[in-house]
Amino acid sequence: MSAPRPLRSGSLRRRTIVSVLAVVALLLVVLAVIVDIALGARLRGQIEDRLRDRAAATASLVGIVDATDLADRLSAQGLAVRIDGAEGDSVVAGPSPDQLRSAPAGPAGGGPRGGEAPPTPSPGAVTVTASDLTGDADLVTLRSTLSDGSTLTLTASAAGIGETLAQVRWIMAIASVVVLVLAAGAVILVVRATLRPLDDVSEVARAIGGGERDRRLRPTHPETEIGRVASALDDMLDDVVGAEVAARAAEERLRAFLSDAAHELRTPVAGIRAAADTLVRADLDGPEREMLAGHVVREATRASRLVDDLLLMARVDRGLExxxxxxxxxxxxxxxxxxxxxxxxxxxxxxxxxxxxxxxxxxxxxxxxxxxxxxxxxxxxxxxxxxxxxxxxxxxxxxxxxxxxxxxxxxxxxxxxxxxxxxxxxxxxxxxxxxxxxxxxxxxxxxxxxxxxxxxxxxxxxxxxxxxxxxxxxxxxxxxxxxxx
Known part of the structure; x- marks a missing residue:
C-alpha cells in the first residue's frame, strides 16, 4: 500500500495571479504577432497595388507618349523604371534598385513626388497583358508586358514597411506592459475577493478546534465549487461532532454499566464473604450452619447468574453464533x-x-x-x-x-x-x-x-x-x- 501523498499547500492566491497574468501575457504576444503579420501584409499589398495601378496607367499611354517621357513620369514618383523595347532598345529612369534599398525610406505606401500627378488611363486604353510580382524585404518589383511587346519593370522601396512595423512593435510592447500592470492589479483584487470564503472556512475550522462545536459555514450557494466544499465540510463537522457526542455518551454508559455491574456483584460477594467469614470464625452447628451455607449458595448462584448474563451480553455485542x-x-x-x-x-x-x-x-x-x-x-x-x-x-x-x-x-x-x-x-x-x-x-x-x-x-x-x-x-x-x- 503506497503512502498517502502530502497535500500541495502552495499559495492558491499567488498561483492564480501568476497563471492569469501568464495567460494574459501569452494572449498579448499572440495579438502582437498577428498584428505584425497582418499589418506587414497590408502595407506590402498597398505597394503592390500601387505598382499595378502604375503599370495599368502606363499601358494606356503606349503609342501616345514615347518611352522616355513615360519613364520620366514614372520615376518622378520614386520608382525605379526600366522599359525594354521589342527591338532591343531600353530606357532606364529614376533611382536604381540598389539606391532604393539603401536610400532613406519615404512613406510606407509611397506616393507622388515633386507634386507630379500620376498618369491616369484614358478611356478605352489597352491594359497590361501579363505581369509578375517579385521582391524581398526591402524591394517590390513588378514586370509587365505591354501591348506593343515592350517590357515594363517597376521597382518600389519597401523599407518603410519595416520602420512602420518597428514603431508598431514598440507601441504594442508599451501597451502590453501597461495592460499587464492594470491586469495584475485587477486580478489581485478579484482573486482576493474570490478567495475570501476560504478565509472564512479557516476561521470556522479554528473556532471549532477552539471549542465552538456549533459553528458552521452554511453556504448561500451550495451548488458552486466553494459551496460544495463548504457543504462537505459542514457534513463532516456534523459527523465528527455527532461521533464525539456518541463517544462521550458511550463512555458515560460504559462507566454507568461498570458501576452498576460492580454494585450488583458487590452485594452477593459481600453476602458470600460475610457468611463464609462467620462459618470460619464461629463454631456453629445445626440449623445456623445450614442457614449460612444456604445463604452462600444463593448469593453465589446470584453472582454466577449475573456473570453469565454479562458474558452473554458481551457475546451479543460481538455477534452470536x-x-x-x-x-x-x-x-x-x-x-x-x-x-x-x-x-x-x-x-x-x-x-x-x-x-x-x-x-x-x-x-x-x-x-x-x-x-x-x-x-x-x-x-x-x-x-x-x-x-x-x-x-x-x-x-x-x-x-x-x-x-x-x-x-x-x-x-x-x-x-x-x-x-x-x-x-x-x-x-x-x-x-x-x-x-x-x-x-x-x-x-x-x-x-x-x-x-x-x-x-x-x-x-x-x-x-x-x-x-x-x-x-x-x-x-x-x-x-x-x-x-x-
Missing part, C-alpha cells in the same frame, strides 16, 4: 407456556396460537431464552400471581409473539429506556428483582435473528412483542436490519 433451523414457532411458545406454569404455579398463563404451523428459521434455544426472559419479567412485576398471555399473529412480512401481563405497566418515556443495560424501573435493588439485563439480552438475540423486541402500548399492564421475519422475507429483512443487529 446461531444454530438456525426451520422450526414451528407454535411449539416454542407452547413449551415456554408449560415451563412458566411449572415454575410459577400461582400465575395464570394463557396462550392464543394459530391452528396452522408457523415455520420460521431460528435458533430454537435462543428464541426460547428470549421468551423466557419476557415471561420471567412479567412474573417478577406481578409477584408470580398475575396473568400472562402469549399469542402469535402476523404483521406484514413478519410474525410476532406477544407477551402481555396485567402488572403496573410501563410509561411511554420508559419504553425504550428499559432496553438499556442494567436499567430497572424499580430503584430498590432487592434480591428478588432482576439486574436489568434480561430485556437487553432479549433484544440482542432478536436482532441477531434480523428481528426485534418491542414494548408496545397497552391499555393495562405491559405488552412486549418478539418480531421475527418470515422465511420468504428473511434476506430482505437481514439487509434492512443489518445495522441494527
Amino acid at each position: 446461531l444454530s438456525v433451523a426451520m422450526t414451528d414457532l407454535r411449539e416454542v411458545v407452547a413449551a415456554e407456556a408449560d415451563r412458566a406454569r411449572l415454575v410459577h404455579p400461582a400465575m395464570t398463563v394463557r396462550t392464543e396460537l394459530p391452528d396452522a404451523a408457523v415455520p420460521v428459521a431460528i435458533d430454537r434455544d435462543r428464541i426460547a431464552q428470549v421468551l423466557s426472559n419476557l415471561v420471567e419479567n412479567a412474573a417478577r412485576v406481578t409477584d408470580g400471581r398475575g396473568r400472562v398471555e402469549l399469542g402469535i399473529r402476523y404483521e406484514g412480512d413478519d410474525v410476532e409473539v406477544h407477551v402481555q401481563d396485567d402488572g403496573p405497566g410501563i410509561v411511554v418515556a420508559d419504553r425504550e429506556r428499559i432496553f438499556d443495560r442494567l436499567v430497572r424501573l424499580d430503584e430498590a435493588r432487592t434480591t428478588a428483582g432482576g439486574v436489568g439485563l434480561g430485556l437487553p439480552i432479549a433484544r440482542g438475540i432478536a436482532r441477531a435473528h434480523c428481528g426485534d423486541v418491542l414494548c408496545l402500548p397497552a391499555e393495562a399492564g405491559a405488552s412486549f412483542a418478539l418480531r421475527l421475519p418470515l422465511p420468504a422475507t428473511r434476506p430482505a429483512q437481514r439487509a434492512g436490519r443489518a445495522g441494527a443487529a
Whole structure:
C-alpha cells in the first residue's frame, strides 16, 4: 500500500495571479504577432497595388507618349523604371534598385513626388497583358508586358514597411506592459475577493478546534465549487461532532454499566464473604450452619447468574453464533407456556396460537431464552400471581409473539429506556428483582435473528412483542436490519 501523498499547500492566491497574468501575457504576444503579420501584409499589398495601378496607367499611354517621357513620369514618383523595347532598345529612369534599398525610406505606401500627378488611363486604353510580382524585404518589383511587346519593370522601396512595423512593435510592447500592470492589479483584487470564503472556512475550522462545536459555514450557494466544499465540510463537522457526542455518551454508559455491574456483584460477594467469614470464625452447628451455607449458595448462584448474563451480553455485542433451523414457532411458545406454569404455579398463563404451523428459521434455544426472559419479567412485576398471555399473529412480512401481563405497566418515556443495560424501573435493588439485563439480552438475540423486541402500548399492564421475519422475507429483512443487529 503506497503512502498517502502530502497535500500541495502552495499559495492558491499567488498561483492564480501568476497563471492569469501568464495567460494574459501569452494572449498579448499572440495579438502582437498577428498584428505584425497582418499589418506587414497590408502595407506590402498597398505597394503592390500601387505598382499595378502604375503599370495599368502606363499601358494606356503606349503609342501616345514615347518611352522616355513615360519613364520620366514614372520615376518622378520614386520608382525605379526600366522599359525594354521589342527591338532591343531600353530606357532606364529614376533611382536604381540598389539606391532604393539603401536610400532613406519615404512613406510606407509611397506616393507622388515633386507634386507630379500620376498618369491616369484614358478611356478605352489597352491594359497590361501579363505581369509578375517579385521582391524581398526591402524591394517590390513588378514586370509587365505591354501591348506593343515592350517590357515594363517597376521597382518600389519597401523599407518603410519595416520602420512602420518597428514603431508598431514598440507601441504594442508599451501597451502590453501597461495592460499587464492594470491586469495584475485587477486580478489581485478579484482573486482576493474570490478567495475570501476560504478565509472564512479557516476561521470556522479554528473556532471549532477552539471549542465552538456549533459553528458552521452554511453556504448561500451550495451548488458552486466553494459551496460544495463548504457543504462537505459542514457534513463532516456534523459527523465528527455527532461521533464525539456518541463517544462521550458511550463512555458515560460504559462507566454507568461498570458501576452498576460492580454494585450488583458487590452485594452477593459481600453476602458470600460475610457468611463464609462467620462459618470460619464461629463454631456453629445445626440449623445456623445450614442457614449460612444456604445463604452462600444463593448469593453465589446470584453472582454466577449475573456473570453469565454479562458474558452473554458481551457475546451479543460481538455477534452470536446461531444454530438456525426451520422450526414451528407454535411449539416454542407452547413449551415456554408449560415451563412458566411449572415454575410459577400461582400465575395464570394463557396462550392464543394459530391452528396452522408457523415455520420460521431460528435458533430454537435462543428464541426460547428470549421468551423466557419476557415471561420471567412479567412474573417478577406481578409477584408470580398475575396473568400472562402469549399469542402469535402476523404483521406484514413478519410474525410476532406477544407477551402481555396485567402488572403496573410501563410509561411511554420508559419504553425504550428499559432496553438499556442494567436499567430497572424499580430503584430498590432487592434480591428478588432482576439486574436489568434480561430485556437487553432479549433484544440482542432478536436482532441477531434480523428481528426485534418491542414494548408496545397497552391499555393495562405491559405488552412486549418478539418480531421475527418470515422465511420468504428473511434476506430482505437481514439487509434492512443489518445495522441494527
